Amino acid sequence: MRSIQSGTHIHEPLVILGPGLRVPRIRGWVLSCINDNATRQRWVNMSRYNHREVEPKWRGRWAAANIDRALAPEEARGKPKAYILEMFPYPSGRIHVGHSRNYTMGDVIARFRRANGYNVLHPMGWDAFGLPAENAAMERGIHPKGWTYDNIAAMREQLKLLGLAIDWSREFATCDASYYKHQQAMFLAFWRKGLVYRKKQKVNWDPVDNTVLANEQVVDGKGWRSGAPVETRELEQWMFKVTAYADDLLAAIGGLDKWPDKVRLMQSNWIGKSQGAKIWWDIASVPEELRAMSPATGQSHARDPIEVFTTRPDTLFGASFLALAPDHPLTKTIAGFRPDVAKFIADCATLGTSEADIEKAEKVGIDLGIRVKHPFDPTWELPVWAANFVLSTYGSGAIFGSPAGDQRDLDFANKYKLPFKPVVLPHGADAATHAITDEAFTGEGVIYNSHFLDGLSTKDAIARAIDELVKREAGEATTQWRLRDWGVSRQRYWGCPIPAIHCAKCGVVPVPEKDLPIQLPEDVTFERDKPGNPLDRHPTWKHTKCPTCGGAATRETDTLDTFVDSSWYFARFTDAQNETAPFDKKLASYWLPVDQYVGGVEHAVLHLLYARFFTRAMRDCGYLDLPSGEPFASLFTQGMVVHETYRATRQVLKPPSVHQDQRGKWVIRGTTVEVTPSTPAAWGGDPADVDRAQRDAFKEFKLPPTWLTPDQVDSSSRPPVIMGTDIPVSVGPIEKMSKSKKNVVDLDAFVTDFGADVARWFVLSDSPPERDVEWTASGVKGAWNFVQRVWSLTEDHVEKFGKQGGSASPPAAVGAAHALRQLTHRTI
Amino acid sequence: MARCYELVNAIAKLKGEDAASVFARREALRTLSQLIAPFMPHLAEECWESLGGEGFVATAPWPVADPALAERNTVTLPIQVNGKKRGEIEVAKGLPQKDVEAVALAHEDVKRFLEGQNVRKIIVVADRIVNIVAN
Numbered sequence: 001m002r003s004i005q006s007g008t009h010i011h012e013p014l015v016i017l018g019p020g021l022r023v024p025r026i027r028g029w030v031l032s033c034i035n036d037n038a039t040r041q042r043w044v045n046m047s048r049y050n051h052r053e054v055e056p057k058w059r060g061r062w063a064a065a066n067i068d069r070a071l072a073p074e075e076a077r078g079k080p081k082a083y084i085l086e087m088f089p090y091p092s093g094r095i096h097v098g099h100s101r102n103y104t105m106g107d108v109i110a111r112f113r114r115a116n117g118y119n120v121l122h123p124m125g126w127d128a129f130g131l132p133a134e135n136a137a138m139e140r141g142i143h144p145k146g147w148t149y150d151n152i153a154a155m156r157e158q159l160k161l162l163g164l165a166i167d168w169s170r171e172f173a174t175c176d177a178s179y180y181k182h183q184q185a186m187f188l189a190f191w192r193k194g195l196v197y198r199k200k201q202k203v204n205w206d207p208v209d210n211t212v213l214a215n216e217q218v219v220d221g222k223g224w225r226s227g228a229p230v231e232t233r234e235l236e237q238w239m240f241k242v243t244a245y246a247d248d249l250l251a252a253i254g255g256l257d258k259w260p261d262k263v264r265l266m267q268s269n270w271i272g273k274s275q276g277a278k279i280w281w282d283i284a285s286v287p288e289e290l291r292a293m294s295p296a297t298g299q300s301h302a303r304d305p306i307e308v309f310t311t312r313p314d315t316l317f318g319a320s321f322l323a324l325a326p327d328h329p330l331t332k333t334i335a336g337f338r339p340d341v342a343k344f345i346a347d348c349a350t351l352g353t354s355e356a357d358i359e360k361a362e363k364v365g366i367d368l369g370i371r372v373k374h375p376f377d378p379t380w381e382l383p384v385w386a387a388n389f390v391l392s393t394y395g396s397g398a399i400f401g402s403p404a405g406d407q408r409d410l411d412f413a414n415k416y417k418l419p420f421k422p423v424v425l426p427h428g429a430d431a432a433t434h435a436i437t438d439e440a441f442t443g444e445g446v447i448y449n450s451h452f453l454d455g456l457s458t459k460d461a462i463a464r465a466i467d468e469l470v471k472r473e474a475g476e477a478t479t480q481w482r483l484r485d486w487g488v489s490r491q492r493y494w495g496c497p498i499p500a501i502h503c504a505k506c507g508v509v510p511v512p513e514k515d516l517p518i519q520l521p522e523d524v525t526f527e528r529d530k531p532g533n534p535l536d537r538h539p540t541w542k543h544t545k546c547p548t549c550g551g552a553a554t555r556e557t558d559t560l561d562t563f564v565d566s567s568w569y570f571a572r573f574t575d576a577q578n579e580t581a582p583f584d585k586k587l588a589s590y591w592l593p594v595d596q597y598v599g600g601v602e603h604a605v606l607h608l609l610y611a612r613f614f615t616r617a618m619r620d621c622g623y624l625d626l627p628s629g630e631p632f633a634s635l636f637t638q639g640m641v642v643h644e645t646y647r648a649t650r651q652v653l654k655p656p657s658v659h660q661d662q663r664g665k666w667v668i669r670g671t672t673v674e675v676t677p678s679t680p681a682a683w684g685g686d687p688a689d690v691d692r693a694q695r696d697a698f699k700e701f702k703l704p705p706t707w708l709t710p711d712q713v714d715s716s717s718r719p720p721v722i723m724g725t726d727i728p729v730s731v732g733p734i735e736k737m738s739k740s741k742k743n744v745v746d747l748d749a750f751v752t753d754f755g756a757d758v759a760r761w762f763v764l765s766d767s768p769p770e771r772d773v774e775w776t777a778s779g780v781k782g783a784w785n786f787v788q789r790v791w792s793l794t795e796d797h798v799e800k801f802g803k804q805g806g807s808a809s810p811p812a813a814v815g816a817a818h819a820l821r822q823l824t825h826r827t828i
Numbered sequence: 829m830a831r832c833y834e835l836v837n838a839i840a841k842l843k844g845e846d847a848a849s850v851f852a853r854r855e856a857l858r859t860l861s862q863l864i865a866p867f868m869p870h871l872a873e874e875c876w877e878s879l880g881g882e883g884f885v886a887t888a889p890w891p892v893a894d895p896a897l898a899e900r901n902t903v904t905l906p907i908q909v910n911g912k913k914r915g916e917i918e919v920a921k922g923l924p925q926k927d928v929e930a931v932a933l934a935h936e937d938v939k940r941f942l943e944g945q946n947v948r949k950i951i952v953v954a955d956r957i958v959n960i961v962a963n
Contacts, residue, residue, distance in 0.1 A: 054874050061873075108867055761868055817848040826893070828859060
């Protein structure tokens, strides 16, 4: 047998471990998947293919021949272009096999396109600004810059191990001044175009990370990273005018036919356009205290009509009450003299502010004592309530309740026994018997019980109702958006400095373009007990001269939200070395849009929306010829790699099953699982008897219920045990590979043991690519066997018949040979 | 990827050393190395080089199927003996009834089930099924 294991390889291949052979750095879980002798023997016999030699050899040859370089448009000679991109990684430290799926998928597409004659651009870079670097700085005293670039260096090597066909000549990190310099220039261009402004705003304040969070970064009323309950503060913020493109961002979703429907729906919902009407409800009566307030006190609004937004003016005759948000000005005014209302507002404030919280909470309200007149019938009076389910940020913070057609309104009316009647008759229902009790009918139908709207369809009734409102000067047609402008100010160091200067005389002025980049100072300090932004604390950095009047002024110390960095990186890849401009307009226009974008569905709303905003803004500022404004022609959201999680079961252990390892840590003998000596307190002895307690502490060790890594666990026995022991382990749910749950399989170790091809084949097999794939030993074995089999068949054939063996032209094929030829060509 | 497994199984099954078999196997292996190249690029290069491929498989043009070979011109017919399925045969579409009967009777499993019995009747529904009645 010809063997390719000759020559200079230093490692023994893992799989030639017959009994008694020394095993090089064998990993526990690997053992567990070849734990029986027969299986192991089979692996041994099949180990004819030595990936440790083959894989680096080919990577070296590819690099030497520079085959992954994208061609310039003029070199492409009629080849169509294909821009394949995976969402670029945050350099968190290391890559595990869970991450590798994203890159492998993009790589398969890139390689396939190249073989099919495309000029392929497949680049890689680093989304390198962000909080974790600062947290590391605070916790371990490492500078964010050093931490980030070290991680990048390590992760670059890991990605290269995978054999990705990437044009590395285009690599950059968003924290390179050569990148963010252009981002600052673009910020100034957006500012001149009116797409950047400042606004005093209620912001979500994360009290743990000491920073402002975007609405999207608040999950269930808590900071997305810290998990701390979010507070509200008023701050002057830099804003990007995303809403300037609201209509187009929504309408263009219809043309994104190569995006998953799920993502398109999420985008539409986020933009949240609703067409409807503003209705002004005249006051019929108010409490005495309100009447007494004079217009001079600035509270005349107490007698102004109440403005309400609705998408369903067709149901106006089904109105039962008005409901105001707890922080509506009128609610607050009434709280001034009614303690029960004040208490209601305070109770609502503890519920959380996100829509999700409000959706979940029980619907409660309080009658404010105000009565309003129905716009179509001045003799019809309705009560005005404050209710916890009305959002002050949506419309005018007031709604009219039409219980038969809205579940929340119905729950509310039933709870407080407010009368109502149905006004929409479902198709095919009988007007005489159709009734609404505790389930609202939210669909469309024929309007009834509604005077001049009777008999109209929902759509016609909406138009007719608006006409009538306009005629009576009681309302008008209007559009509401859920989409808000994008607050990009962050009170953080490790981000792109905002190129603005505050001058006492001239106000806020842009930094002149010739002074860019505004670089981050490197001599900053990070201390847990000093909250806020190190840029602000820096002794000299912020002090400068006003570019307009030359007087003393200070720099803006806020940095840009890191989502800004990732909103145009795909355009930079088209011309990554450009020093004078973000990118050459011709090059960007040649490569964009990205033909295939691959990434996780967790970015389906924010990142994609901001990128879509940016390409439009860049187009309108003259950077880009991209009439559609769409950055990503086709989007694929891949599933994740999931793995069982393992947790130690709580145990008390004693020597000799516990010993001290080389680092002086107490571990279970033969493992890397750490245990803790019982503390005197836990031991329960007399605290006074310290000596004895300390001595005894080392007689007992506690194994806490910590997460265990797959290589610490022998998962071939059920229940699994800690590798090399009989201590049982509890198996947790199958979850996305993550550091916190320790269910990660390290990429380097895996590639060393099994090869990149096995990892690549496995993460793509067994499961449709958009679904999650579970990492299992048997799956790995399947991929390994396949690699061995393909090589054996090839090698056997070549040994018998030579490299070129056989005839050049097909001999007349019959029977089985013909069948194989048919299958071959069908497979193509 | 499932198709790649299928192709590998078929390659392994073809043992013949005649010119036609060698040609077919070599063609299949070369094609396989190209088909797996996007997924397992290192292994694919190693196979491609062994089989005398020019340059890198990574930059070789994607194989082109011969439509005459790729077209499915055979059908798979189940063979029932006394109402129970006992095997399958692959025959050319529209093969005359006599020939289909001969191929069906030559099937190993069918032969075994017919051992010691008399074939009373063979019903061939063209391109669909073969029914054998025996006792």
